[in-house]
Amino acid sequence: MSKIIRIGTRNSELALWQAHLVQGKLQDLGYQTEIVELSSIGDEILDIPLHQIGSMGVFTKTLDVAMLRGQIDIAVHSLKDVPTQLPETIVQAAVLERADVHDVIVYKGTEEDLVADGVTIATGSLRRTAQWLHKYPTHTLTDLRGNVNTRLQKLQDNNWNGAIFAKAGLERINLLPENHLVLDWMIPAPAQGAIMITALESDKEVLEACAKINHEETALCVGIERDFMRTLEGGCTAPIGGNAEIVADKVTFKGLLSAIDGKEQKGVFKIADLKDAKDLGKQCAQEILANGGDVLMKEIKKVIKK
Known part of the structure; x- marks a missing residue:
């Protein structure tokens, strides 16, 4: 392939880490690439709960539009953020080998404090909220939005006992603190820990390149979940x-x-x-x-x- 593969990504630290991972894998195979950073609606609107701002594709629409306009050739996504119905003419090009699927709680104080009555836990996920309240019905759940770095800072700045994160995201950018617990009882989001690459259905050269870095076992598992x-x-x-x-x-x-x-x-x-x-x-x-x-x-x- 003679052309440079333009890799579209959100501009958060985690999203860029994922895009550079894809870039490295493609370059190892001899392909020329460049990173194109874009900002999504989901990254910009942080004062409204995620489910209230038209959550389907809120983190992916910007990249979809850029691809349809010919500004990027592939897009790199956290697969758990991707709607199960992709836009017409855009297809799944590859899924990378999955990282840890678990959620973790990052806490202040002691582990014992987390099970006391009146605890406040922060998360922007309805799934995490529901499962936490099922286990700890006397706790208060508060909304938490922003990229990983922003959410960790908000935890420190507020009078909350803890906040829930995907373990994979924290580990990927070396931000998993010692004061965390793995929530092995919490069932993760479908496709959590997996990275997806999308491309135009008509771009056969790019699809052929991405197929070389597809991890079949992960693709099967996340397909079942989705x-x-x-x-x-x-x-x-x-x-x-x-x-x-x-x-x-x-x-x-x-x-x-x-x-x-x-x-x-x-x-x-x-x-x-x-x-x-x-x-x-x-x-x-x-x-x-x-x-x-x-x-x-x-x-x-x-x-x-x-």
């Missing part, structure tokens, strides 16, 4: 958790739909043979919907639209 979310008709900010893992020739899947206040949950756990796992996410979502999840999902959408 099928689960899509079938539930939940946006990427809805209180939906899903995690697929490959162990030998089996795929395990844990899925969860929660009421926003955490009082009601619909969960599912299934194991399938690897060769039969393609529709696993859809099947698990249909099971939840048939078990009262359809009614719960309608209630969730009413709250999100307010």
Whole structure:
């Protein structure tokens, strides 16, 4: 390929780290690249809860538009932020090998303080809010927006006991502090810890280049998780958790739909043979919907639209 592959990215430290990771992988294969930094609506509007600003694609639309205008050739995204329905003519070009999927809580004080009554925890995620309140119903959850660096600073500047983050994001830019706990009981967002590359469906040369850095096992797992979310008709900010893992020739899947206040949950756990796992996410979502999840999902959408 003679042309330079223009890599579009948000301009946060974490987003740039991810874009440079992609750049390095492509350059190792002999491709010429350059980074194009852009700012998203989700990065600019920080005083309104994420679910209230039209959350579907709030972090990805700017890059989509730039690609459609011919300003970039590929876009690099945190896959958990990407709507399950991509814009027409834009396709998934690759998924990189996944990092740690877990959430962590970064806390002030002691670990014992986190389980006391009256604790205040910060997060901008309805999923995290719902699962935390289910486990700790006497706690107060407060909204937290901004990039990783901004959210860590807000935690220090406010009278909060802790804030919840994706472990992968903190580790990638060396910001995971000692005073953290891994929330191994919290089911992560579908595709958490994974990086996605998108490109134009018509750009065969770029698609061929990206295919060389695609990680097939990760792509299968996040595909199952996103099928689960899509079938539930939940946006990427809805209180939906899903995690697929490959162990030998089996795929395990844990899925969860929660009421926003955490009082009601619909969960599912299934194991399938690897060769039969393609529709696993859809099947698990249909099971939840048939078990009262359809009614719960309608209630969730009413709250999100307010």
